[in-house]
Amino acid sequence: MGDIVYLDYDAETLFAEYNNRGKVPDFEAFIADFEARSDRLRADAKNGRIDLAYGDGPRDRFDLFLPDVPSPPLHVFIHGGYWQWNDKESYAFLAKPFLDSGIGFANLEYPLCPGVTLAELVDHVRTGIAHIWIQGPDLGYDRDRIQVSGHSAGGHLTGVVLTTDWTAFDNDLPANIVKSAMPISGIFDLEPIRHTPIGDPLGLDAVSAAALSPMFALPRTRANTVVALGSHEGREFHRQAEAFAVNCRNHGADVTIASVHGGNHFSVLESLATSDGQLFGLAREMLSR
Numbered sequence: 531m532g533d534i535v536y537l538d539y540d541a542e543t544l545f546a547e548y549n550n551r552g553k554v555p556d557f558e559a560f561i562a563d564f565e566a567r568s569d570r571l572r573a574d575a576k577n578g579r580i581d582l583a584y585g586d587g588p589r590d591r592f593d594l595f596l597p598d599v600p601s602p603p604l605h606v607f608i609h610g611g612y613w614q615w616n617d618k619e620s621y622a623f624l625a626k627p628f629l630d631s632g633i634g635f636a637n638l639e640y641p642l643c644p645g646v647t648l649a650e651l652v653d654h655v656r657t658g659i660a661h662i663w664i665q666g667p668d669l670g671y672d673r674d675r676i677q678v679s680g681h682s683a684g685g686h687l688t689g690v691v692l693t694t695d696w697t698a699f700d701n702d703l704p705a706n707i708v709k710s711a712m713p714i715s716g717i718f719d720l721e722p723i724r725h726t727p728i729g730d731p732l733g734l735d736a737v738s739a740a741a742l743s744p745m746f747a748l749p750r751t752r753a754n755t756v757v758a759l760g761s762h763e764g765r766e767f768h769r770q771a772e773a774f775a776v777n778c779r780n781h782g783a784d785v786t787i788a789s790v791h792g793g794n795h796f797s798v799l800e801s802l803a804t805s806d807g808q809l810f811g812l813a814r815e816m817l818s819r
Contacts, residue, residue: 541725544726547767564620582669587641595625595629597634604634605813606637606678607624608640608684610681610682610683610685611642614731628810636662638655639658648733673707677708679802682716685715692713692751692778706751712816714799715763718770745777752783754784757771758801759790760790
C-alpha cells in the first residue's frame with residue numbers, strides 16, 4: 531500500500547473507488563444503449579423542444595418534453611460525466627415513463643471543465659434551474675411542481691440545487707423553487723476527488739473543494755429528497771450517500787435513501803427509466819405530494 535491520501539485509502543485504491551468505468555467492464559454497452567434509446571425518444575416525442583437557451587454560452591441549453599396535459603409537473607435531469615464529459619442528448623430516454631404518466635421532462639446541459647472552473651459550472655446550473663422556474667408559465671409546465679434529479683456528477687449538482695439560497699442568488703426567486711429531488715449515485719464531498727486523476731481538470735484545492743461540496747452546506751429548501759444509488763456501487767458512494775442524508779436530516783430536511791438492488795453505477799438509471807422502476811416510482815410519489 532502506498533501513502534494514505536484520504537481516510538484509509540492510498541491514491542491507487544481511492545481512484546479505484548471512483549473509477550466507475552473501471553468497475554463496470556461493459557459500461558460502453560450501457561452508454562450505447564442510452565444513446566440509441568434517447569435518439570428514438572427524441573424522434574417520437576410529439577411535444578419536444580430542443581436546445582432552449584438559458585444563457586449565452588453554447589452549452590447553456592436544455593431540452594423540454596411535455597405530455598399532452600395542461601400545466602404538468604416537471605422533472606429536470608442533470609447528467610453526469612465527472613463535470614468534464616457527456617451531454618444531455620444521451621439521457622433523453624429517461625423521459626419516457628414521465629411523459630407516459632403526464633409529467634414533463636427537461637434535460638439540463640452545462641459547460642464542462644476545464645473550459646470553465648467548477649465554481650463557474652455550478653453557477654451555470656443554478657442559472658439554468660432558475661430560468662426553468664421563471665419560464666414555467668410561458669413554456670407550459672407548473673413551475674410550482676418542479677423536481678430535480680441528477681446522476682453521478684449530476685447528483686453532486688442536484689445536491690448544489692438543494693443547498694442553494696435561491697433568494698440570495700436572485701431576489702425575484704422564492705426560497706423553494708424545487709419541491710423534490712433525487713440525487714443518484716452522487717458525490718457530495720469533493721475532497722476525495724481532488725486526490726484522484728478525475729480531479730485534475732477541476733483544479734480544486736482543499737478550500738474550493740469544501741466550498742463546492744453539498745455535504746458541508748445547509749439544505750436551503752424544504753424539498754422532499756431521495757438519495758439513491760445502486761446496491762453494487764462501491765464503498766465510497768455508499769458512504770457519501772449516507773453522510774449527505776444524515777447532514778440534511780440533522781438540519782430538518784426530509785431525506786430517505788434508496789438502494790436499487792443489483793444496480794451498478796450505470797444500470798441504476800434503468801430504475802428511473804421504466805414505469806415499474808423503483809426510482810421512477812419514488813419520483814412520481816414525491817411529485818404527487
